[in-house]
Amino acid sequence: MKLATATSLLIAATGSLQLIAAWPSATGNVKLSSPKTITGTFDCGLKRYGRGVTCKRGEGGQQDAVFILESGATLKNCIIGADQLEGVHCKGPCKIQNVWWEKVCEDALTILQTSGTTTITGGGAKGATDKVIQHNGKGTVHVKNFNVQGFGKIYRSCGNCKGNGGPRHVILENITASGGKVFAGVNQNYGDTATIKNSCGAKVSTMCEIYNGCDKAVKSCESPKLSVGFNGKTCINGGGNKDSC
Ligand SMILES: *[C@@H]1O[C@H](CO)[C@@H](O)[C@H](O)[C@H]1NC(C)=O
Numbered sequence: 001m002k003l004a005t006a007t008s009l010l011i012a013a014t015g016s017l018q019l020i021a022a023w024p025s026a027t028g029n030v031k032l033s034s035p036k037t038i039t040g041t042f043d044c045g046l047k048r049y050g051r052g053v054t055c056k057r058g059e060g061g062q063q064d065a066v067f068i069l070e071s072g073a074t075l076k077n078c079i080i081g082a083d084q085l086e087g088v089h090c091k092g093p094c095k096i097q098n099v100w101w102e103k104v105c106e107d108a109l110t111i112l113q114t115s116g117t118t119t120i121t122g123g124g125a126k127g128a129t130d131k132v133i134q135h136n137g138k139g140t141v142h143v144k145n146f147n148v149q150g151f152g153k154i155y156r157s158c159g160n161c162k163g164n165g166g167p168r169h170v171i172l173e174n175i176t177a178s179g180g181k182v183f184a185g186v187n188q189n190y191g192d193t194a195t196i197k198n199s200c201g202a203k204v205s206t207m208c209e210i211y212n213g214c215d216k217a218v219k220s221c222e223s224p225k226l227s228v229g230f231n232g233k234t235c236i237n238g239g240g241n242k243d244s245c
Pocket residue numbers: 019020021122144145146147174176
């Protein structure tokens with residue numbers, strides 16, 4: 001079939017053409033016996049990085065990460081393989097550019113910054129049974145031009161971290177998704193916000209969830225879900241969102 005014909009069929013099938021970047025193929029494989037700590041910029045050159053372990057959920061810590069980014073670090077052009085538990089940890093504001101998680105285990109990206117903004121631009125994540133981006137620190141996370149296939153939540157501000165609090169903010173922009181429902185879960189009681197715009201791939205009316213966060217250092221807890229849907233304050237519809245891509 002000619003490309004023009006295939007493209008026309010795609011437009012006919014979806015009613016519009018949403019541009020979704022193609023997933024890259026790896027140029028090589030690197031197995032790390034301990035996390036690789038990054039200061040400054042590290043370019044993976046589209047090699048696949050892993051830890052040579054089988055995913056076991058609920059057991060990971062920072063020592064199980066593939067990459068640990070120090071404050072201000074940039075990680076780019078990476079493929080994170082299935083053979084890892086914890087993906088990438090950012091200890092301070094970091095930049096993630098064109099990074100692809102082939103199979104998320106516990107979560108893809110854990111954000112620990114005490115303030116500032118982390119940006120994730122381009123790239124994607126597949127097969128997250130739970131969360132893709134876990135925001136345990138504070139400040140802002142800006143995700144742009146990102147593809148997610150199979151997810152519990154794309155982003156969650158921590159529900160029950162020790163010493164939990166906020167505010168935490170997330171902007172999800174031009175996210176193309178499939179195989180999941182919740183783009184963002186945020187805590188109303190800590191002043192968190194989630195702004196979702198120009199994104200598609202799950203029912204717009206249920207993309208965002210509002211919780212009351214709790215502090216498990218005080219007592220063992222799970223954060224209760226208060227409501228589902230945009231309310232203009234905690235969950236903000238930035239416009240241009242669609243149920244399907
Ligand atoms: C949206 O993101 C995709 C990558 O997933 C990119 O190819 C496309 O150019 C982006 N669209 C805009 C308007 O930035």
